[in-house]
Amino acid sequence: MNRKRVARIMREREIVGITRRKSRSLTKQDRTAPPAPDLIQRDFTAPMPGLKFVGDITCLPTAEGWLYLATVIDLCTREVVGWSMADHMRTELVADAIRMAMRAVARLATRSFIQIAARNTRPINSGDLLLSWT
Template identity: 35%
Template sequence: MQHKLNAAGHKIGVYRTATLMKKVSIKAIRPKKRHYYPNTGKPHKKADNLLNRDFNQQKSNTHWVGDITYIKTHQGWSYLASVLDLASKQVVGWSLSKHPDAKLAQDAISNAIARYKPNTGNLMFHSDQGTQYSSKVLIDYCNKIKITQSMSRKGNCWDNTPQGGTKQSAVMERFFRSLKSEKLNHQSFTNHGEVVENVESYIYFYNYIKNSFSYWVFNTCTEDG
C-alpha cells in the first residue's frame, strides 16, 4: 500500500500508512509462509502412468488415488496421507504422522485395506512421483500384496486431474481443499493430537454427510428438471 501511495505522489511512511489503513478498516493480506517438505530419501523406482487420467471409475475398490498434505501446529507440522476411491469418491483410508515418510503413505494404504478388504490383485493405486510413493519401502509393500502402482508424469498436473478440468478440480485436491477451508483453516492447533481428532471427524463428515447430501441434491435437481 505504501508503494502505491508513494507512486501516486503521496510521501508517506510505513507507520503512517498502517495508521491510515487501520482507520478505514483495511487489513494487509500477508502471504502464507511456504512449506518445504523435509528430505525423506531418494526415489527408488517410478511406475508408469497406467491410470492415464481415467478418473471416472464405476466399480469401487479397484482404483485408488493417494496424496499427502501438511497441517501446521504450535509444535511443528503434522502430515496427512489419504487414500480416495475413484468410484465412490470417498476417503477410504488415511494416516497422520509428524513425519512425511514412506511409512506414512504405507500406513494410509494399510488402513484402507483393513477397512474395505479389497481384492488387492485387482487394485490399482495411483499417486505422484513423490519419494514417499516411489520409495523401496512402498514399492516392496505393494508388490508383496499385489497392488499395481501407477504414477503421474513428473511436472504434469493433468495426470492428477479429470479430463477437461484444472488442477484445482482433481479428486484428491478437492478433498484437501474442503478439509482445510471448511475445518482446519478456522482453527489453531496446539499439537498433533488435536489435528488427528479434527481430521478424523471431518473425514466422517466428508464421506457420509457432505457427499451424500451433494448426491441427494444432484438427483433431486435432475428429477425436477
C-alpha cells in the same frame, strides 16, 4: 491516512499483522529421472467401488509444527477409504494409509491399488503390505 499513522496506532494498541508462511518444498526434483508412468491414463473414474484408488500427501502447518496427512481415495465413490497422520513424511505414513484402505475394502473381491508417484519418489512394495495385512 498515512502509513506512518497506521503503524503508530497499531503500535499503541499492540496490533500486529499476520504474515503468511513461506511455502514449503518437500523434495528436490531429480531432473534426470524419467517421469513416473501414468498407470490410470488420466482416467479418474471407476465402474465399481474398490477397483481404483489414488493417494496424496498434504502438509498442514499447526502451532506445534508440521503435520503430514496421507490419504487413499476410492475413484468410484470419491470417499477417503484410508488415511494416516504423522509428524514425519516417511514410507510408513503412506503404508499405514494403504493398510487402512485395504481393511476398509476387504469385503470387495478386487484389491488393486494404483500408485501415482512423483518423479523422484520410491514406490512402496505392495507385496510387503499384502503379506502383513493377511
